[in-house]
Amino acid sequence: xxxxxxxxxxxxxxxxxxxxxxxxxxxxxxxxxxxxxxxxxxxxxxxxxxxxxxxxxxxxxxxxxxxxxxxxxxxxxxxxxxxxxxxxxxxxxxxxxxxxxxxxxxxxxxxxxxxxxxxxxxxxxxxxxxxxxxxxxxxxxxxxxxxxxxxxxxxxxxxxxxxxxxxxxxxxxxxxxxxxxxxxxxxxxxxxxxxxxxxxxxxxxxxxxxxxxxxxxxxxxxxxxxxxxxxxxxxxxxxxxxxxxxxxxxxxxxxxxxxxxxxxxxxxxxxxxxxxxxxxxxxxxxxxxxxxxxxxxxxxxxxxxxxxxxxxxxxxxxxxxxxxxxxxxxxxxxxxxxxxxxxxxxxxxxxxxxxxxxxxxxxxxxxxxxxxxxxxxxxxxxxxxxxxxxxxxxxxxxxxxxxxxxxxxxxxxxxxxxxxxxxxxxxxxxxxxxxxxxxxxxxxxxxxxxxxxxxxxxxxxxxxxxxxxxxxxxxxxxxxxxxxxxxxxxxxxxxxxxxxxxxxxxxxxxxxxxxxxxxxxxxxxxxxxxxxxxxxxxxxxxxxxxxxxxxxxxxxxxxxxxxxxxxxxxxxxxxxxxxxxxxxxxxxxxxxxxxxxxxxxxxxxxxxxxxxxxxxxxxxxxx
Numbered sequence: 001x002x003x004x005x006x007x008x009x010x011x012x013x014x015x016x017x018x019x020x021x022x023x024x025x026x027x028x029x030x031x032x033x034x035x036x037x038x039x040x041x042x043x044x045x046x047x048x049x050x051x052x053x054x055x056x057x058x059x060x061x062x063x064x065x066x067x068x069x070x071x072x073x074x075x076x077x078x079x080x081x082x083x084x085x086x087x088x089x090x091x092x093x094x095x096x097x098x099x100x101x102x103x104x105x106x107x108x109x110x111x112x113x114x115x116x117x118x119x120x121x122x123x124x125x126x127x128x129x130x131x132x133x134x135x136x137x138x139x140x141x142x143x144x145x146x147x148x149x150x151x152x153x154x155x156x157x158x159x160x161x162x163x164x165x166x167x168x169x170x171x172x173x174x175x176x177x178x179x180x181x182x183x184x185x186x187x188x189x190x191x192x193x194x195x196x197x198x199x200x201x202x203x204x205x206x207x208x209x210x211x212x213x214x215x216x217x218x219x220x221x222x223x224x225x226x227x228x229x230x231x232x233x234x235x236x237x238x239x240x241x242x243x244x245x246x247x248x249x250x251x252x253x254x255x256x257x258x259x260x261x262x263x264x265x266x267x268x269x270x271x272x273x274x275x276x277x278x279x280x281x282x283x284x285x286x287x288x289x290x291x292x293x294x295x296x297x298x299x300x301x302x303x304x305x306x307x308x309x310x311x312x313x314x315x316x317x318x319x320x321x322x323x324x325x326x327x328x329x330x331x332x333x334x335x336x337x338x339x340x341x342x343x344x345x346x347x348x349x350x351x352x353x354x355x356x357x358x359x360x361x362x363x364x365x366x367x368x369x370x371x372x373x374x375x376x377x378x379x380x381x382x383x384x385x386x387x388x389x390x391x392x393x394x395x396x397x398x399x400x401x402x403x404x405x406x407x408x409x410x411x412x413x414x415x416x417x418x419x420x421x422x423x424x425x426x427x428x429x430x431x432x433x434x435x436x437x438x439x440x441x442x443x444x445x446x447x448x449x450x451x452x453x454x455x456x457x458x459x460x461x462x463x464x465x466x467x468x469x470x471x472x473x474x475x476x477x478x479x480x481x482x483x484x485x486x487x488x489x490x491x492x493x494x495x496x497x498x499x500x501x502x503x504x505x506x507x508x509x510x511x512x513x514x515x516x517x518x519x520x521x522x523x524x525x526x527x528x529x530x531x532x533x534x535x536x537x538x539x540x541x542x543x544x545x546x547x548x549x550x551x552x553x554x555x556x557x558x559x560x561x562x563x564x565x566x567x568x569x570x571x572x573x574x575x576x577x578x579x580x581x582x583x584x585x586x587x588x589x590x591x592x593x594x595x596x597x598x599x600x601x602x603x604x605x606x607x608x609x610x611x612x613x614x615x616x617x618x619x620x621x622x623x
Contacts, residue, residue: 184225
């Protein structure tokens, strides 16, 4: 039975790799590769589920392979299958096949036809990794793949302003959720003293014993899981990103933000259910989050002017109800609700262009007055207040910006007095001095030596904040992120013995990626004979598509995406952060996340958006 799990992971990944090799001019070959890959996957799902049910629906766990192992740490790719995976598997396979067949005609003669099907297959590969993930490390690998594919599909119309702007915004919210997952992984490692698979969470005695002894850490892990789930499923206070994500093509909106991707927060809660089910505080917070989101989502959906936005907020409200169901312990109902909501929203989004056209015709020829609604029975002041607040989406977008992104930008702007040369002189000399002190910590006062890891991780965060607020020099952003990684490695080294092979795993992906990204920017400046700032979009992917692709790969490697050894290195770095060093863990997670946002913004500003040269087609800014 276990080889079936490998089959479900390998087929989409193989289809994605094959699609990369096909020509963009061959629409038939691309679409056939996509739908045949997913049809083969679905064809394997059906007999497997029949056999699995015939065997009594056993829980299957497979430690597929080990990426890294030493006496103290192990990074294992682990696959897990139970009824939760089964429901997400069959719904995901069927809907993805349906969307793929629909897209063959919908995107006919679209300039990004090849790019769309490449991204759909990449998304489907990441989706399989998430739902089959048997531990946090494997799940986070697929989680990152889904975040990147979301960004690429929202920014599908690369020559327009709004899709690129909203793609960066959605990617930023996803990265906020990544803070929760990173900290949950770190805390769970110290709670169990190992990277345990999800299967062990079903051992009630083991979980109960650990939570009795470490109740604070257990609640912290549950809250971080809730943060990651809320960001991924557009629950409060992150609900405003979902209608912004509808800037992509209708098929991608249906598969991502109507059916599958938006429900992965639900999956995360279902997968970790045995851990938080006995934590009353966590269940109350999950229920309150879902109930509040459902109420506000319903109100906002009632006043939306576009079909996609109305569907988006209606879906947000339903997912909020699913959160409530899980908080009440109704897991089977939550699974059924997920399947129903996924099918309904996919159907609504796919027919939305036709419905809008039909309603416009009906309104023109058969106008009818609005019927009496429940809101008309409210006091007028309350009715108008609710209407205006819902029309402004309860200021959720501004709230997230003020709570998270604006303070980070303000802190970064405090460092604007540091120019390019000053940054490298100050942080470079400080880093050199710290590196010299590394084998000589006995020369330092014990109290100072104890706090050095937090200080160094704080220095890394300052560099990242400077990069996040930087608007003039793209190359400076790349170098600042690289320097922050060096400071984090130094912080872990001062914390305890950080072995040389751990440093190689961590910096082995960052250093080559930094050189490659810097070289791409230097090449672009020389070809265009000018320097670029980050105040506008330049759209250089139109004339430099290969350079754009190489630069994207470079920044992904620099931010620790699963294409480089730094992805494993980040996990190793967290294993060297002690359980009482909350500040260092938070600084490190924030550095990884905000650094990724700063890098993806550089890519979006330089290579995406309306082209800077006037002899190319330039859409209106409202597009």
